[in-house]
Amino acid sequence: MRLDPTLLDHPDHFVRRHIGPDSQAIQAMLGSLGLSSLEELMAATVPAGIRLQTPLDLPAARTEYQTLAQLKDIASKNQIFRSYLGMGYADCIxxxxxxxxxxxxxxxxxxxxxxxxxxxxxxxxxxxxxxxxxxxxxxxxxxxxxxxxxxxxxxxxxxxxxxxxxxxxxxxxxxxxxxxxxxxxxxxxxxxxxxxxxxxxxxxxxxxxxxxxxxxxxxxxxxxxxxxxxxxxxxxxxxxxxxxxxxxxxxxxxxxxxxxxxxxxxxxxxxxxxxxxxxxxxxxxxxxxxxxxxxxxxxxxxxxxxxxxxxxxxxxxxxxxxxxxxxxxxxxxxxxxxxxxxxxxxxxxxxGPTGLKQIAERVQRLTTLLAMGLQKLDVTIAPGPYFDTLQVQVENPAAILALARARGVNLRSGPTLGISLDETTEPSDLRTLWEIFNQGGPVPFTLADLSDxxxxxxxxxxxxxxxxxxxxxxxxxxxxxxxxxxxxxxxxxxxxxxMIPLGSCTMKLNATAEMIPVTWPEFGKIHPFAPVEQTRGYQVLFAQLATWLAEITGFAGVSLQPNAGSQGEYTGLLVIRAYHQARGEQHRQICLIPQSAHGTNPASAVMAGLKVVPVACDPEGNIDLADLKAKAHTHQADLAALMVTYPSTHGVFETAIQDICEVVHAHGGQVYMDGANMNAQVGVCRPGDFGADVCHLNLHKTFCIPHGGGGPGMGPIGVARHLVPFLPQHPVVDLGNPQGIGAVAAAPWGSASILPISWVYIALMGAAGLTEATQVAILNANYIARCLSPHYPVLYQGPGGWVAHECILDLRPLKLSAGIEVDDIAKRLMDYGFHAPTVSWPVAGTMMVEPTESESKAELDRFCEAMIAIRAEVRAIETGAMDRLNNPLKHAPHTAxxxxxxxxxxxxxxxxxxxxxxxxxxxxxxxxxxxxxxxxxxxxxxxxxxxxxxx
Missing domain, CATH: 3.40.640.10 (Type I PLP-dependent aspartate aminotransferase-like (Major domain))
Known part of the structure; x- marks a missing residue:
C-alpha cells in the first residue's frame, strides 16, 4: 500500500483562522440569502464580464510556521551594519x-x-x-x-x-x-x-x-x-x-x-x-x-x-x-x-526632559570626542560646533569606505565623508572609527588621553x-x-x-504571525540609505511582494514608495501626468471625478496640477454614464484621467465599469482606480483586466497592515505596461527609470518595515484563500444587509438587491419620525460595546457598514442584534413611550x-x-x-x- 502524500500536509491551515465564519456558518448565511454556494453569490453580485476565469498565479498557501521560517531565511540576507549615515535617520533604543x-x-x-x-x-x-x-x-x-x-x-x-x-x-x-x-x-x-x-x-x-x-x-x-x-x-x-x-x-x-x-x-x-x-x-x-x-x-x-x-x-x-x-x-x-x-x-x-537632554548631551559629547581623536590622527574635519555629525576630508575616500565596510560600518559618502552618531553609539565604536581612519591600524591614544x-x-x-x-x-x-x-x-x-464595522476602512484581522517580523532586527535595524548589497533580503521581499500585487491587480509594474493611500492617489496621478507629457500632450489637465468620490480624490487631483470636473451619479448611486460621455466629449482634447472607485463608493459593483473605462480611453484619457475597495476584488476580478491604467492599494486595509489608531499605512500603486517607465525615482538610491517622476516619499520603498505584514498575509492565504476571503467579505456584507433591511432601509443595491463588501443603512427617516440623528445611534452603539460604522459618508445621515471576512457569524449576529435593539428604542420614541429629548440615544454614551x-x-x-x-x-x-x-x-x-x- 503506497503512502498518501496528502497525509503529510500540515493540518494547521491559516485560511480557516483568518476567515471568521466556518463552513457551517457560511452555509447558514448563504441559506438565509437563498443561495447554495459562494460561487452563486459571486455570479449574483459581480458582473460576469469582469469575473476572473482562472485562479491567481500565486504560491501555494503555507502555514504560519512555514511562512515565518521562509521569511526568516529571506531576512537573514540583510546585513546589519553600524550605520553612521545620518540624513535624518538615527539608530535608537x-x-x-x-x-x-x-x-x-x-x-x-x-x-x-x-x-x-x-x-x-x-x-x-x-x-x-x-x-x-x-x-x-x-x-x-x-x-x-x-x-x-x-x-x-x-x-x-x-x-x-x-x-x-x-x-x-x-x-x-x-x-x-x-x-x-x-x-x-x-x-x-x-x-x-x-x-x-x-x-x-x-x-x-x-x-x-x-x-x-x-x-x-x-x-x-x-x-x-x-x-x-x-x-x-x-x-x-x-x-x-x-x-x-x-x-x-x-x-x-x-x-x-x-x-x-x-x-x-x-x-x-x-x-x-x-x-x-x-x-x-x-x-x-x-x-x-x-x-x-x-x-x-x-x-x-x-x-x-x-x-x-x-x-x-x-x-x-x-x-x-x-x-x-x-x-x-x-x-x-x-x-x-x-x-x-x-x-x-x-x-x-x-x-522626561532631563533624560532626553542626557541622551542628547551624550551623543554630542561622543561626537566631539570623535572629532578630537580624528584631529590627533591629522584628519581634516569641518569646524564645529557639533551635535551628532562630522564631515571628514580624506585623500582616498574609497579606501576608507572599503575599510569601514570590512569592519561592518557604513559611512556617508560624497565629496567628504559623513559620520553621524546616535543613542546606540558606545565608546568602543569611537575606537573602531579611529582605526578605520588610521588605515585600519591601532591608534596611539585612548579616550582617557583626550581632554574634556x-x-x-x-x-x-x-x-x-x-x-x-x-x-x-x-x-x-x-x-x-x-x-x-x-x-x-x-x-x-x-x-x-x-468588530469595528467601518465602511471603506476594512478593519480585518491583523494576525499575530503577520506582525511578528516587524520587530525582527533584520528588518528594523537597517538604515534606509544602507548600500543595496546589504539589503538583499529586503530586495527579495520587495520583488516578491510587487510580483504578487501585480498578479492580484492585473498590472505590469508596481511602486512600493507611496507611504499612505493618499500618497498613492497622488503618485498615480503624477504618473498619468508624466505619460501625457512624454507624448507631447501637456494640455491634458482635466480630471473627471464622480460626485460620490472620497474627498482625497479631488484634493489629490488638484495637487497633481489637474482641473476637477465632477460627474453625476444616478439614483442608484452609480456613475451616470450619459453624463460621463457628455463630459468626456466636451473635454476630449484636454482629458487627462477619470478617478473611479470600484466597487463604487456606495458599495455596489457597477455593471458598466468596462463601458466607463472605454469611454475615457476613447477620448484620450487614463483611468485611475481608487483601490480603497480592492478587498472586494482580490481573486474575483482585476482592475488591470477591466480597463484601469493605475490603481493604488491600501495595504493597511486589503492586505492586513493594521490601522494603528490612524496610521501607519502604505499605498503602493500598480500600473499598466505603458506607465511603468514613469514610476517614482529616488535621489539617494538608484530606483526607477530616467522618465520616472520624482520622489514622493523620503525613503525609496516607503515604510519598508511593515511590508513584511502584507507579504506574510499573501503567503499564508495563497490564491484560493485570498479568493475565499473576498467571497466571504461579500457574503458577510449581504448577510448584514439582509438582516437589517427590515429595520433600516439599505440605500444602494445592485441588480437583484445585492451589495458588494459593504452596505449603506439609511437613517435619515428617523430624524423626522423621532428626532434621532445618525450621531445618536453612533454614540448609543458604544453602550452596546461597538464602534460605530462610518457615519454620514458617502451620504449624510447614513451609516456605511463593512464587516470584513474576519468576523464570525456570531459577531455579525451580535452587531445586528444591537442595531435592531437600538431601532426598538427609536420606535419607543416614535410611539411616545419615550421622550424625544430625554432618552437613551440622546444621552449616549453612558459613562460610569x-x-x-x-x-x-x-x-x-x-x-x-x-x-x-x-x-x-x-x-x-x-x-x-x-x-x-x-x-x-x-x-x-x-x-x-x-x-x-x-x-
Missing part, C-alpha cells in the same frame, strides 16, 4: 516597555482613527502629549498629530507657505544643506503646482529674488550648526515664511526654531524610540504659529469638554478634513502616523525650558509607565474588544460617572449601561460622555493642560 506594550500590542495597533472620540481617549491623550512635546521642543505654539515623513512635511510646509503668502511670488528657496530626499520630494510637489524651487546657499541668498518661503535644515545635513537669525530676520522683513527642518533631539540643546524666527518647523521623530525600519514607518512632526492653526495640514488633537463639563479630547477643526474641502483642499493628507507618534511621545514621557570635550557655545545653546507638564515627569520608572500605558489603552476600543448620584431619567441605569446580554459579561466603558465639538473649536487648546484644568 526602543524602551522594551514601549516595544512590548505599544508596538507589539494589538490593543494599540488595531485601533481605528479616533473619529469616535468618546471611545478613543487613550490614544488622543498620547497624541496630545506628542503635540505638546513637539511644540515645546520647537518653540512654536501649535503642532499637529503627525505627518507621514520629514520630506512630505517639508512639502506640506511649502504649499502652506504659498497659501499664506501675500507676495505674489511663485518661488520657494531651499537650502542646499537640506537632506537630499527632502529637496527631491519638495521639487516633486512643486512641479505640478507651477512653483519654482530655488536650491542654493542661504548664506549668499539674493533677497532681491521674489520668493514666498524658505526651507532650512537644522543642524544642516553635513552637521553644521548655522546661526539662522540674520537670515530669518531678513525673511520676516520681506514677508517670507521660514520653515526649519530640525532634528528634534538636538533641540534639547540648541536654540529652538521658534526662538530664532521660524514660522514653521518640520522633522522626523524616528530617533525617539522608533526603529530605523529601512525607512519607516516614522512619525513626522509639523509645528507652526497659532495664527496659522486653520491652515496647518493633517490632524490636530484638541481639548474640549463632555456633557458633564469634564475635559475630553477630540480631533479639532475637522472642517479642514479633505472629504469636506475636496478640490478646494491645499493638502490631500487624510492620515497620520499615529502608532509611531504614540511611541515617540511615550519615549519622551519615559525619559568643549560644550556648545552660548550663541547656539538653548536656555528656555521644555516638557514642563507633569506628564513628562511622572512615569520614569517602568512600573509607572506600564500602568500609564494600560490606563490609556483601557480608554480605547480596538479590535481586541469587538453618569450613573452615579441622583437619576432623573425615564429609563433605568441598567437600560443605560447594560442594554444587551453580552454587556454583562464584558463591558467597555466610554471614559467620557458626549463631547461638545463646537466648544472645542471655539476654544482651541491642543497641548497638555495645566493640572488646574482637571481639578
Amino acid at each position: 526602543t524602551p522594551p516597555v514601549i516595544q512590548r506594550n505599544i508596538l507589539e500590542n494589538p490593543g494599540w495597533y488595531t485601533q481605528y482613527t479616533p473619529y469616535q472620540a468618546e471611545i478613543s481617549q487613550g490614544r488622543l491623550e498620547a497624541l496630545l502629549n506628542f503635540q505638546t512635546m513637539v511644540a515645546d521642543l520647537t518653540g512654536l505654539e501649535i503642532a499637529n498629530a503627525s505627518l507621514l515623513d520629514e520630506a512630505t512635511a517639508a512639502a506640506e510646509a511649502m504649499t502652506m507657505s504659498y497659501g499664506l503668502s501675500k507676495q505674489g511670488a511663485r518661488a520657494f528657496f531651499v537650502s542646499a544643506q537640506c537632506h537630499p530626499q527632502t529637496i527631491a520630494v519638495v521639487q516633486t510637489r512643486a512641479i505640478p503646482l507651477g512653483l519654482e524651487v530655488i536650491v542654493g546657499d542661504h548664506q549668499i541668498f539674493d533677497f532681491s529674488q521674489p520668493v514666498f518661503g524658505a526651507l532650512l535644515q537644522y543642524p544642516a545635513t553635513d552637521g553644521t550648526i548655522y546661526d539662522y537669525r540674520a537670515f530669518t530676520a531678513q525673511c520676516q522683513a520681506q514677508g517670507i515664511l521660514v520653515t526649519v527642518a530640525a532634528d528634534l533631539l538636538s533641540l534639547t540643546l540648541l536654540t529652538p526654531p521658534g526662538e530664532f524666527g521660524a514660522d514653521i518647523a518640520v522633522g522626523n521623530t524616528q530617533r525617539f524610540g522608533v526603529p530605523l525600519g529601512y525607512g519607516g514607518p516614522h512619525a513626522a512632526y509639523f509645528a507652526t504659529k497659532d495664527a496659522y492653526k486653520r491652515q496647518i495640514p493633517g490632524r490636530i488633537v484638541g481639548v474640549s469638554k463632555d456633557v458633564h463639563g469634564r475635559p475630553a479630547l477630540r480631533l479639532a477643526l475637522q472642517t479642514r478634513e479633505q472629504h469636506i474641502r475636496r478640490d478646494k483642499a491645499t493638502s490631500n493628507i487624510c492620515t497620520a502616523q499615529v502608532l509611531l507618534a504614540v511611541i515617540a511621545s511615550m519615549y519622551a514621557v519615559y525619559h 570635550p568643549p560644550s556648545l557655545p552660548e550663541s547656539c545653546r538653548r536656555t528656555s525650558p521644555y516638557l514642563t507638564h507633569p506628564v513628562f515627569h511622572r512615569y520614569h520608572s517602568e512600573h509607572e509607565l506600564l500602568r500609564y500605558l494600560h490606563r490609556l489603552q483601557a480608554r480605547d476600543l480596538s479590535l481586541t474588544h469587538g 460617572h453618569s450613573l452615579m448620584g441622583d437619576w432623573d431619567r425615564p429609563y433605568t441605569r441598567a437600560q443605560a449601561a447594560y442594554p444587551a446580554p453580552w454587556t454583562h459579561e464584558q463591558k467597555f466603558w466610554p471614559s467620557v460622555g458626549r463631547i461638545d465639538n463646537v466648544y472645542g473649536d471655539r476654544n482651541l487648546v491642543c497641548s497638555c493642560l495645566g493640572m488646574e484644568e482637571y481639578s
Whole structure:
C-alpha cells in the first residue's frame, strides 16, 4: 500500500483562522440569502464580464510556521551594519516597555482613527502629549498629530507657505544643506503646482529674488550648526515664511526654531524610540504659529469638554478634513502616523526632559570626542560646533569606505565623508572609527588621553525650558509607565474588544504571525540609505511582494514608495501626468471625478496640477454614464484621467465599469482606480483586466497592515505596461527609470518595515484563500444587509438587491419620525460595546457598514442584534413611550460617572449601561460622555493642560 502524500500536509491551515465564519456558518448565511454556494453569490453580485476565469498565479498557501521560517531565511540576507549615515535617520533604543506594550500590542495597533472620540481617549491623550512635546521642543505654539515623513512635511510646509503668502511670488528657496530626499520630494510637489524651487546657499541668498518661503535644515545635513537669525530676520522683513527642518533631539540643546524666527518647523521623530525600519514607518512632526492653526495640514488633537463639563479630547477643526474641502483642499493628507507618534511621545514621557537632554548631551559629547581623536590622527574635519555629525576630508575616500565596510560600518559618502552618531553609539565604536581612519591600524591614544570635550557655545545653546507638564515627569520608572500605558489603552476600543464595522476602512484581522517580523532586527535595524548589497533580503521581499500585487491587480509594474493611500492617489496621478507629457500632450489637465468620490480624490487631483470636473451619479448611486460621455466629449482634447472607485463608493459593483473605462480611453484619457475597495476584488476580478491604467492599494486595509489608531499605512500603486517607465525615482538610491517622476516619499520603498505584514498575509492565504476571503467579505456584507433591511432601509443595491463588501443603512427617516440623528445611534452603539460604522459618508445621515471576512457569524449576529435593539428604542420614541429629548440615544454614551448620584431619567441605569446580554459579561466603558465639538473649536487648546484644568 503506497503512502498518501496528502497525509503529510500540515493540518494547521491559516485560511480557516483568518476567515471568521466556518463552513457551517457560511452555509447558514448563504441559506438565509437563498443561495447554495459562494460561487452563486459571486455570479449574483459581480458582473460576469469582469469575473476572473482562472485562479491567481500565486504560491501555494503555507502555514504560519512555514511562512515565518521562509521569511526568516529571506531576512537573514540583510546585513546589519553600524550605520553612521545620518540624513535624518538615527539608530535608537526602543524602551522594551514601549516595544512590548505599544508596538507589539494589538490593543494599540488595531485601533481605528479616533473619529469616535468618546471611545478613543487613550490614544488622543498620547497624541496630545506628542503635540505638546513637539511644540515645546520647537518653540512654536501649535503642532499637529503627525505627518507621514520629514520630506512630505517639508512639502506640506511649502504649499502652506504659498497659501499664506501675500507676495505674489511663485518661488520657494531651499537650502542646499537640506537632506537630499527632502529637496527631491519638495521639487516633486512643486512641479505640478507651477512653483519654482530655488536650491542654493542661504548664506549668499539674493533677497532681491521674489520668493514666498524658505526651507532650512537644522543642524544642516553635513552637521553644521548655522546661526539662522540674520537670515530669518531678513525673511520676516520681506514677508517670507521660514520653515526649519530640525532634528528634534538636538533641540534639547540648541536654540529652538521658534526662538530664532521660524514660522514653521518640520522633522522626523524616528530617533525617539522608533526603529530605523529601512525607512519607516516614522512619525513626522509639523509645528507652526497659532495664527496659522486653520491652515496647518493633517490632524490636530484638541481639548474640549463632555456633557458633564469634564475635559475630553477630540480631533479639532475637522472642517479642514479633505472629504469636506475636496478640490478646494491645499493638502490631500487624510492620515497620520499615529502608532509611531504614540511611541515617540511615550519615549519622551519615559525619559522626561532631563533624560532626553542626557541622551542628547551624550551623543554630542561622543561626537566631539570623535572629532578630537580624528584631529590627533591629522584628519581634516569641518569646524564645529557639533551635535551628532562630522564631515571628514580624506585623500582616498574609497579606501576608507572599503575599510569601514570590512569592519561592518557604513559611512556617508560624497565629496567628504559623513559620520553621524546616535543613542546606540558606545565608546568602543569611537575606537573602531579611529582605526578605520588610521588605515585600519591601532591608534596611539585612548579616550582617557583626550581632554574634556568643549560644550556648545552660548550663541547656539538653548536656555528656555521644555516638557514642563507633569506628564513628562511622572512615569520614569517602568512600573509607572506600564500602568500609564494600560490606563490609556483601557480608554480605547480596538479590535481586541469587538468588530469595528467601518465602511471603506476594512478593519480585518491583523494576525499575530503577520506582525511578528516587524520587530525582527533584520528588518528594523537597517538604515534606509544602507548600500543595496546589504539589503538583499529586503530586495527579495520587495520583488516578491510587487510580483504578487501585480498578479492580484492585473498590472505590469508596481511602486512600493507611496507611504499612505493618499500618497498613492497622488503618485498615480503624477504618473498619468508624466505619460501625457512624454507624448507631447501637456494640455491634458482635466480630471473627471464622480460626485460620490472620497474627498482625497479631488484634493489629490488638484495637487497633481489637474482641473476637477465632477460627474453625476444616478439614483442608484452609480456613475451616470450619459453624463460621463457628455463630459468626456466636451473635454476630449484636454482629458487627462477619470478617478473611479470600484466597487463604487456606495458599495455596489457597477455593471458598466468596462463601458466607463472605454469611454475615457476613447477620448484620450487614463483611468485611475481608487483601490480603497480592492478587498472586494482580490481573486474575483482585476482592475488591470477591466480597463484601469493605475490603481493604488491600501495595504493597511486589503492586505492586513493594521490601522494603528490612524496610521501607519502604505499605498503602493500598480500600473499598466505603458506607465511603468514613469514610476517614482529616488535621489539617494538608484530606483526607477530616467522618465520616472520624482520622489514622493523620503525613503525609496516607503515604510519598508511593515511590508513584511502584507507579504506574510499573501503567503499564508495563497490564491484560493485570498479568493475565499473576498467571497466571504461579500457574503458577510449581504448577510448584514439582509438582516437589517427590515429595520433600516439599505440605500444602494445592485441588480437583484445585492451589495458588494459593504452596505449603506439609511437613517435619515428617523430624524423626522423621532428626532434621532445618525450621531445618536453612533454614540448609543458604544453602550452596546461597538464602534460605530462610518457615519454620514458617502451620504449624510447614513451609516456605511463593512464587516470584513474576519468576523464570525456570531459577531455579525451580535452587531445586528444591537442595531435592531437600538431601532426598538427609536420606535419607543416614535410611539411616545419615550421622550424625544430625554432618552437613551440622546444621552449616549453612558459613562460610569453618569450613573452615579441622583437619576432623573425615564429609563433605568441598567437600560443605560447594560442594554444587551453580552454587556454583562464584558463591558467597555466610554471614559467620557458626549463631547461638545463646537466648544472645542471655539476654544482651541491642543497641548497638555495645566493640572488646574482637571481639578
